[in-house]
Every structure is written in C-alpha cells, then in structure tokens.
Amino acid sequence: MTLADWVAGAARRLAEAGLDDARREARVLAAVGLGLAPGAVLTQGERVLSAEETAPLAAMLARRVAREPLSRIVGRRGFWTLELALSPDTLDPRPDTETLVQAGLDLLPPPAPGKTPCLLDLGTGSGCVLLALLSERPDALGVGVDIAPGAAATAQANARALGLADRVLVVVGDWLTALRGPFDLIVSNPPYIPSADIAGLEPEVRCFDPWRALDGGPDGLAPYRLLAREAPARLTPGGALAVEVGQGQDADVAALLAAAGWREIGVKQDLAGVGRCVVARGRQE
Numbered sequence: 001m002t003l004a005d006w007v008a009g010a011a012r013r014l015a016e017a018g019l020d021d022a023r024r025e026a027r028v029l030a031a032v033g034l035g036l037a038p039g040a041v042l043t044q045g046e047r048v049l050s051a052e053e054t055a056p057l058a059a060m061l062a063r064r065v066a067r068e069p070l071s072r073i074v075g076r077r078g079f080w081t082l083e084l085a086l087s088p089d090t091l092d093p094r095p096d097t098e099t100l101v102q103a104g105l106d107l108l109p110p111p112a113p114g115k116t117p118c119l120l121d122l123g124t125g126s127g128c129v130l131l132a133l134l135s136e137r138p139d140a141l142g143v144g145v146d147i148a149p150g151a152a153a154t155a156q157a158n159a160r161a162l163g164l165a166d167r168v169l170v171v172v173g174d175w176l177t178a179l180r181g182p183f184d185l186i187v188s189n190p191p192y193i194p195s196a197d198i199a200g201l202e203p204e205v206r207c208f209d210p211w212r213a214l215d216g217g218p219d220g221l222a223p224y225r226l227l228a229r230e231a232p233a234r235l236t237p238g239g240a241l242a243v244e245v246g247q248g249q250d251a252d253v254a255a256l257l258a259a260a261g262w263r264e265i266g267v268k269q270d271l272a273g274v275g276r277c278v279v280a281r282g283r284q285e
C-alpha cells in the first residue's frame, strides 16, 4: 500500500466517523505516525509502506475513529509558545484559554528590581496557563493547584521539560484550602459546564476530557462562587483575579464578583469576540 492509498482510506473512515476535516486529519495522522513533516505526506504519496509502518498507523486511526482527539493520540499540545505533554487526567488545553494568559499578563505589575511577583493557578491541569505566564515573566514565581494527582504530576513534568521547574510549585489540593498566599495574581480556568450539559458535548470532550475538568455544578458557576468568596484573603493589597468563563457566563460571573466586593471588574474577549475572561481586583488594603 502506498502512503497516498493509506491517507485516502483513512480519510474515508474518518469521514464515516463524522469528522468534518477528515482528509487533513488523515494526513496529520500519517505525518505523526511516520515521523514526517506534514507537507512530506503530500510529496511522498508514492512511497510504499511496510507492515511495520502500517500497524502503528492503524492503531492511531482506530483511536481517532473512536473520536479520541488528535492531541491526545499524539500526547502533546501546542499552547501559547509552549509544547505541553498531556495525560488522561489533564484537560486538553484550548486555544481560547490563551485569552486568560494575556489577561493575566496585563494585570501583573511591570517588572521592578527586587520584586518577585507571585502567581497562583487554580485547577492547573497540564500547567498551560501558569507555565505560559512564567515563560513571559522570568521575574515571577508560581504555584499551581489541582485536585487530580495525575494532572499535578503532568504540570510538574511540563515545568521541568520547559526549564521552569525552579520557579514552580505544583500541589495537589482542593482549590484554596491549603494555601495562605498572598499572591499578586490568581488565575483560573475552572470547570464551568453545567452538570446536565456534559452528556450533550462532542465525544472528543465528554469521553476524553476528565469529568472533574468539565463539571461546574448545576449552573456551571459553583467554582466562581467559591473563588469570589475565598480568593480575596489570598491576594496582596490590590492583587488581581482573572478567570476564564464559558460562553454567556461573563455577566453572571462579573455580577457575583461585584456582589462579593471585588473592584475594577472587566471582561476580556477571545478572538471570536466572545466574553471569555473576567478580571477583577481585590481589596486595596
């Protein structure tokens, strides 16, 4: 079988499995499985594949037909400027979450001699948000918290692989329970899907992202209520909070922060113009 034959057959099976971009995905699977640059799949179409080459490709194709996301099959995801490892306990980081990174960077005080900004990322998952922030701010230290030990281990491994481990502490914990702070910036992309909506999500999400990374309680807002109540005591005076929100949740989250006494509340939009992130400052004193 040639590479072009394999790609054509894989694209057919992926289309039958309901994937929109089946041909491109088939090419990516072939490139990853054979260790080729994506363009080489097109230029090497006549290459004859050996049985040693087609067996792992078939295994990868079967996983994608079962709607496992490509990033999980490959085990890695590009986020911000970083390349991150994933594990079954981590959410697959989404491009929209880069809005939270930018919001966090905008809220931090500018670098100053003798100052070490301290950041906290609640529900760190792969560590994507925290590590992106630290990669941009070499003067800062960061703590990542996750309730899933496997996620915390992956975040720590990502910190090591990116050369950031000496500025990162990852702990297993339940939100703010074990932490006193104070932090200059708290960021979080908490689970925010209303529990009853999870069953209706795409298979890539409901079958492969961990349930704890999705379930935000009956109305999806439970983690924001907790953060609105408990985060102020862990911030430096004038310290800031930035949280990612689901589509349509920005006004509700802004309102519950306002009710809890937060100041300078604002909404940041993602590239599609969706209110994706709510920012606020804690007490001045």
Ligand SMILES: C[S@@+](CC[C@H](N)C(=O)[O-])C[C@H]1O[C@@H](n2cnc3c(N)ncnc32)[C@H](O)[C@@H]1O
Pocket (backbone or CB within 6 Å): 089, 090, 091, 092, 093, 094, 097, 122, 123, 124, 125, 126, 127, 128, 129, 145, 146, 147, 148, 151, 173, 174, 175, 189, 190, 191, 192, 212, 213, 214
């Ligand atoms: C939506 S995911 C975000 C992961 C990562 N920050 C990202 O943006 O890709 C939410 C994360 O919160 C974690 N989590 C859920 N409940 C938690 C809790 N009670 N305390 C700490 N972390 C929690 C989940 O394990 C998951 O990693």
